[in-house]
Amino acid sequence: MSQATEAGQVAPARLPPTVDTGAIAWLRKNLFSSVGNSLTTIVLAGLLVWLAVWFIDWALLKATFQAESGQACVGTGGACWALINDKLRLIFFGSFPYEEQWRPLLAILAMIAMLVLSCDRRMWNWRLAIVWAIGSFVTFLLMFGQIHIPVTLIFVVALLAGAGGYLLRRATAPDMERIAWIVLMALGALYLVLRVAGVIRGAAIPVAPFEYVETGLWGGLPVTMILATYGLAAAFPYGILLALGRRSNLPLIRALCVGFIELIRGVPLISLLIMASFLLPLFLPPGVSFDKFLRAQVAVILFAGAYIAEVVRGGLQSLPKGQFEAADAMGLNYAQKTAFIVLPQALRVVIPPLINTFIGFFKDTTLVLVIGIFDFLNTANAALVDPKWAGFPGEVYLFAAFVYFCFCYSMSRYSKYLERELNKGTQR
Amino acid sequence: MAVRNLNSAPAVIELEQVNKWFGQFHVLTDINLLVKQSEKIVICGPSGSGKSTLIRCINRLEEHQAGTIAVRVDGQRIELTNDVKNIEAIRKEVGMVFQSFNLFPHLTILDNLTLAPIWVKKMPKKEAEAIAMSLLERVRIPEQALKYPGQLSGGQQQRVAIARALCMRPQIMLFDEPTSALDPEMVKEVLDVMIELANEGMTMLVVTHEMGFARSVADRVIFMDFGEIVEQAPPAEFFANPRNERTRLFLSQILHH
Ligand SMILES: Nc1ncnc2c1ncn2[C@@H]1O[C@H](COP(=O)(O)OP(=O)(O)OP(=O)(O)O)[C@@H](O)[C@H]1O
Ligand SMILES: [Mg+2]
Numbered sequence: 149m150s151q152a153t154e155a156g157q158v159a160p161a162r163l164p165p166t167v168d169t170g171a172i173a174w175l176r177k178n179l180f181s182s183v184g185n186s187l188t189t190i191v192l193a194g195l196l197v198w199l200a201v202w203f204i205d206w207a208l209l210k211a212t213f214q215a216e217s218g219q220a221c222v223g224t225g226g227a228c229w230a231l232i233n234d235k236l237r238l239i240f241f242g243s244f245p246y247e248e249q250w251r252p253l254l255a256i257l258a259m260i261a262m263l264v265l266s267c268d269r270r271m272w273n274w275r276l277a278i279v280w281a282i283g284s285f286v287t288f289l290l291m292f293g294q295i296h297i298p299v300t301l302i303f304v305v306a307l308l309a310g311a312g313g314y315l316l317r318r319a320t321a322p323d324m325e326r327i328a329w330i331v332l333m334a335l336g337a338l339y340l341v342l343r344v345a346g347v348i349r350g351a352a353i354p355v356a357p358f359e360y361v362e363t364g365l366w367g368g369l370p371v372t373m374i375l376a377t378y379g380l381a382a383a384f385p386y387g388i389l390l391a392l393g394r395r396s397n398l399p400l401i402r403a404l405c406v407g408f409i410e411l412i413r414g415v416p417l418i419s420l421l422i423m424a425s426f427l428l429p430l431f432l433p434p435g436v437s438f439d440k441f442l443r444a445q446v447a448v449i450l451f452a453g454a455y456i457a458e459v460v461r462g463g464l465q466s467l468p469k470g471q472f473e474a475a476d477a478m479g480l481n482y483a484q485k486t487a488f489i490v491l492p493q494a495l496r497v498v499i500p501p502l503i504n505t506f507i508g509f510f511k512d513t514t515l516v517l518v519i520g521i522f523d524f525l526n527t528a529n530a531a532l533v534d535p536k537w538a539g540f541p542g543e544v545y546l547f548a549a550f551v552y553f554c555f556c557y558s559m560s561r562y563s564k565y566l567e568r569e570l571n572k573g574t575q576r
Numbered sequence: 577m578a579v580r581n582l583n584s585a586p587a588v589i590e591l592e593q594v595n596k597w598f599g600q601f602h603v604l605t606d607i608n609l610l611v612k613q614s615e616k617i618v619i620c621g622p623s624g625s626g627k628s629t630l631i632r633c634i635n636r637l638e639e640h641q642a643g644t645i646a647v648r649v650d651g652q653r654i655e656l657t658n659d660v661k662n663i664e665a666i667r668k669e670v671g672m673v674f675q676s677f678n679l680f681p682h683l684t685i686l687d688n689l690t691l692a693p694i695w696v697k698k699m700p701k702k703e704a705e706a707i708a709m710s711l712l713e714r715v716r717i718p719e720q721a722l723k724y725p726g727q728l729s730g731g732q733q734q735r736v737a738i739a740r741a742l743c744m745r746p747q748i749m750l751f752d753e754p755t756s757a758l759d760p761e762m763v764k765e766v767l768d769v770m771i772e773l774a775n776e777g778m779t780m781l782v783v784t785h786e787m788g789f790a791r792s793v794a795d796r797v798i799f800m801d802f803g804e805i806v807e808q809a810p811p812a813e814f815f816a817n818p819r820n821e822r823t824r825l826f827l828s829q830i831l832h833h
Contacts, residue, residue: 318698320694320700320701468676468678470674470676470678471678471680473637473674473678474672474674474678474679474680475680476635476636476637476667477635477637477667477670477671477672477741478667478691478692478696478740478741478744479664479667479668479692479696479744480691480692480695480696481664484695484696488680488683488691488695489680492682493680493681493682496682
């Protein structure tokens with residue numbers, strides 16, 4: 149290609165060296181670059197193929213999909229999916245009343261819809277609150293069958309929404325909107341004052357379309373999803389507050405946060421669950437009782453909060469001092485500095501470890517078994533008890549593992565997506 | 577050098593017998609300084625002499641332990657105490673530009689500028705954006721408004737940082753070595769912006785080793801060493817016949833190398 153250039157002549161533009169980009173070239177470069185490499189490739193590939201063939205043979209070709217009992221699967225040399233088929237509803241919904249099991253199914257779908265919507269960054273504003281309000285209402289209405297909404301709660305929400313809306317929007321909103329927030333806030337406050345003064349009696353709005361199902365009968369996937377979703381949704385802001393408190397200038401707050409984090413991290417989740425279940429009632433005044441499910445939920449929140457706090461603290465520490473100084477110099481107060489400068493940057497940094505913590509907790513919720521709550525893994529376990537199907541635990545656990553994997557892998561992919569999405573444009 | 581009559585102007589910053597320690601280390605010793613309205617002061621001195629600490633005390637990025645610091649805000653003398661109200665009032669009036677820019681990397685240039693006006697001054701968003709755009713035009717980078725800081729050159733980032741501080745409409749600007757982190761070819765674009773600002777009558781305290789800037793812009797040059805103000809004089813006098821031995825040594829080091 150290249151020619152000697154004569155004096156005074158401009159060298160002709162040269163093309164870059166040609167690079168083989170085909171599949172063959174890729175194979176040669178990555179899998180067969182040397183004798184050792186080729187040997188490794190062949191052995192590993194052989195092993196993989198053998199495993200795949202064995203698995204397909206076991207899981208599909210020789211498998212039994214329909215059967216009356218485990219008897220039909222004995223001696224086939226294949227998987228007994230008929231067991232899953234037969235016990236599917238028990239595994240997914242536990243002891244939820246059989247005829248009503250369409251309700252937990254819809255509840256699962258409602259939660260999935262809510263979570264998928266929450267993943268979209270464009271939803272991260274007031275829309276998120278609405279999605280979660282509707283999603284949660286639908287989920288719990290389906291699960292309980294009946295919800296009695298205390299009127300007081302509605303006005304508390306009005307007060308909080310009004311105050312929040314006013315604080316956040318007063319700088320930028322038109323007058324009409326500001327007045328609307330203030331009116332909302334005033335209505336909430338007025339009701340609460342009258343309620344506390346005893347002028348108005350407490351009341352509840354009943355929404356009761358279905359038969360009531362108490363939490364003791366809940367089980368399976370909805371339980372796992374509720375414990376994980378609401379556990380993490382509550383633990384996340386709470387963990388952030390703990391992390392901020394740990395870096396506070398006020399010694400008392402700092403000591404409280406450090407003490408709490410260390411205390412919680414120092415005990416196993418199981419012991420916390422047992423404490424919540426058996427010890428807490430002893431300390432409560434007689435007559436006051438908490439639902440067992442709620443107690444487990446609170447224990448999960450407390451536990452997850454401490455871990456999330458430590459992850460978030462890592463992000464806070466990674467921020468250069470200059471960011472705080474610039475915010476201070478501009479006159480931003482603590483809340484503004486934290487909300488607009490510190491947290492957006494700190495959380496971005498800790499997405500991978502944060503999602504890692506989330507995945508861990510999604511699986512850890514299964515420990516609620518120790519206080520007699522049947523989450524997904526435990527209902528799967530229960531499916532094995534039936535003597536009719538004795539002898540096929542592998543299939544059940546494989547199926548349970550597959551379901552867990554779907555959830556965890558989705559979270560893992562989402563973490564990747566989120567990192568890329570948030571770093572768009574900022575190229576640092 | 578234009579002759580300005582600064583004597584009749586009111587003092588906007590007063591430092592009286594200011595002392596500060598970092599642990600046992602005495603960083604600032606008996607600092608006395610009066611800054612008049614529209615006055616431009618250049619502070620120079622060897623590394624570690626306390627220049628940054630001095631100007632950072634004025635907006636309470638550092639806390640002084642003895643003496644008084646007061647800033648005039650809206651004709652009222654406000655003393656720096658632990659009262660958060662006072663600190664906030666002073667920070668609204670005092671803009672600061674850092675050596676390392678300290679732009680917020682997760683916000684666009686425009687959002688970097690409008691954040692404080694909207695949240696601290698409660699300015700409507702539209703108005704804040706209009707002001708921000710006019711300031712970006714003044715520092716000659718309006719076309720970068722929607723980019724992120726990481727996509728700009730150092731000189732552009734520092735000009736954004738200046739515009740960001742100006743967006744709060746401060747009476748006083750503090751500069752801590754604004755050109756030290758810049759490549760030589762970008763120093764001028766930042767200095768030009770600062771010179772324009774000086775000509776418009778801004779009160780400025782500038783820590784810098786750009787002696788050309790000191791000569792042409794400053795009303796007064798202050799030399800610090802070991803936490804003390806060793807010498808202060810108008811630039812002509814300061815450079816022509818420095819009185820103190822340490823000043824002479826310092827000038828000879830930075831002027832001929
Ligand atoms: N947060 C701190 N804690 C302890 N010592 C500090 C702290 N900040 C600064 N110092 C010390 O105080 C002295 C003065 O620091 P300062 O940053 O004010 O110097 P400077 O004159 O701005 O120097 P330079 O030209 O290097 O920026 C230095 O010796 C520095 O090591
Ligand atoms: Mg310095």
